């Protein structure tokens with residue numbers, strides 16, 4: 001698959017973008033391509049709405065596409081698109097440009113687009129040209145001039161493009177006048193930018209205002225620019241040898257998490273090359289919806305410019321300095337913000353870098369706490385956890401994991417843990433139904449704790465939803481009962497908010513649903529919006545105070561990771577929280593999760609759907625062989641796996657937990673995207689389980 005086109009931008013205004021775009025359009029046409037041309041926003045048309053640029057481009061490409069498609073927006077004032085539109089009390093919609101682009105693409109092999117002004121020109125209040133380029137997934141050609149100042153302007157434009165992760169085809173130099181310019185050091189420019197200079201168009205008189213001599217210009221272009229490099233770039237991009245080599249190396253060298261590697265060797269792997277918004281694009285240019293928020297981490301969409309900018313800015317200023325004996329600005333500021341947001345009694349922040357360590361830190365804190373309080377309670381050595389729990393893969397975290405498959409190989413080296421029944425209503429081990437059961441599972445859990453309380457240090461729990469255990473949503477009141485029983489027996493409560501934290505359940509933290517404050521809270525996954533790994537364990541003042549003492553009393557918490565308090569990760573996490581506020585994410589979630597709920601209702605039509613569980617933006621759809629008896633499918637059928645492969649074919653990436661289909665959309669996903677993704681899940685389940693019913697339009 002070739003690139004869909006090229007976005008021609010310049011290092012400023014009046015640089016020769018139209019000349020370069022026209023030259024490329026002509027060369028492609030001459031090489032038998034049907035070329036669409038586009039000037040998404042034309043500004044400075046004046047009162048007569050003149051549009052000479054697109055007229056020139058159409059001449060050069062031979063396009064006869066309607067002007068409304070080629071120029072979706074035209075404004076009179078010679079300002080940036082955003083400001084020119086605002087002057088006419090109008091605004092530019094990126095989606096409308098994308099629609100016109102796609103319409104042109106249906107009529108042509110590719111589309112050459114020319115931006116207005118330079119690259120960092122605003123299209124709307126919030127978006128710049130690069131946001132459009134990312135959305136359309138086209139490479140950029142940078143047009144520059146040969147005069148004094150070109151190095152600075154060219155390098156600045158390349159750096160801006162890099163910051164947005166734009167793919168760049170190369171640089172084209174266009175002479176503006178017949179005057180002498182300093183000698184061009186092309187090799188140096190290519191080395192510094194890593195980009196090829198695709199051509200130099202010497203000054204031509206054939207483009208004089210108002211009387212363009214097209215014939216002369218065409219031969220001028222043909223004489224001075226060799227189209228091979230541009231065509232090779234456009235054609236090579238999606239099926240190069242490099243891609244095949246990557247696939248080979250992937251299979252040869254890698255060992256994947258939670259994956260049977262023998263089977264994996266025979267499977268087609270999707271290798272992701274880029275991401276934008278809710279989409280992930282593979283090496284071959286196929287774009288999929290990311291229906292799992294890149295394993296439960298992404299909040300604001302891929303390629304969010306504010307997050308990338310924060311990361312780049314902070315990495316350039318201070319990429320890392322150890323937190324052992326030193327502080328750094330973002331880590332200090334972030335701790336303050338986290339404590340402002342977290343339940344009231346949490347007073348201290350201990351950083352690490354993944355969910356397992358955040359939990360492990362909490363467990364070690366709790367264990368050590370009982371050895372250091374006055375009087376010490378050294379008999380409290382055990383932890384309580386729930387069946388079906390998952391808290392990570394380090395040994396302590398595995399010990400409190402209640403999924404047999406993940407722990408049975410390690411049983412003998414794991415600390416002893418007490419497991420209470422999971423509040424898994426669909427498969428209640430007590431054979432009861434909520435609410436008539438009056439939380440019989442909580443009563444069982446309390447009895448177990450009553451019996452062993454003097455040995456128990458902490459109760460580790462995923463508040464409200466046991467996500468990796470199968471999106472098991474706890475019935476109302478369960479979490480509060482856990483807090484009460486911990487209080488009754490002086491047990492510390494560790495809330496693992498790794499998966500459910502940062503808005504996933506509709507609240508900033510899941511504990512808020514039942515107004516519960518844990519003694520220790522583990523955070524990770526979405527903390528840095530899915531951009532960088534980061535984790536924190538928050539503790540109350542009471543817990544922290546037990547670690548205070550003289551140096552030789554050895555009450556220090558002897559734990560720490562090399563990348564603790566990582567400055568770029570903390571800076572991105574701060575930006576994440578700013579975006580939560582600015583975009584009113586939590587407020588938006590009520591409506592969004594209701595919308596999602598409405599779209600899940602029809603899943604009930606599918607005979608193999610046993611249970612649909614949802615809290616906020618977390619969904620689990622449990623597939624069963626027999627709905628009446630709740631008999632599961634034979635594990636060897638791998639129904640869940642088949643459904644996600646089918647969804648992948650239809651353009652959605654999700655991952656099942658056994659036969660539970662998990663949908664964990666990016667929080668910023670729009671209603672239209674949520675609908676599309678749920679439709680794909682519905683159709684995929686229907687196709688795999690043999691009861692196909694085409695999606696029906698609901699909105």
Ligand SMILES: Cc1ncc(COP(=O)(O)O)c(C=O)c1O
Nearest residue numbers: 354355356390391392468498499
């Ligand atoms: C609830 C919960 N706790 C802990 C973890 C472990 O996090 P990590 O994979 O970052 O170590 C996970 C990961 O999925 C999780 O869902």
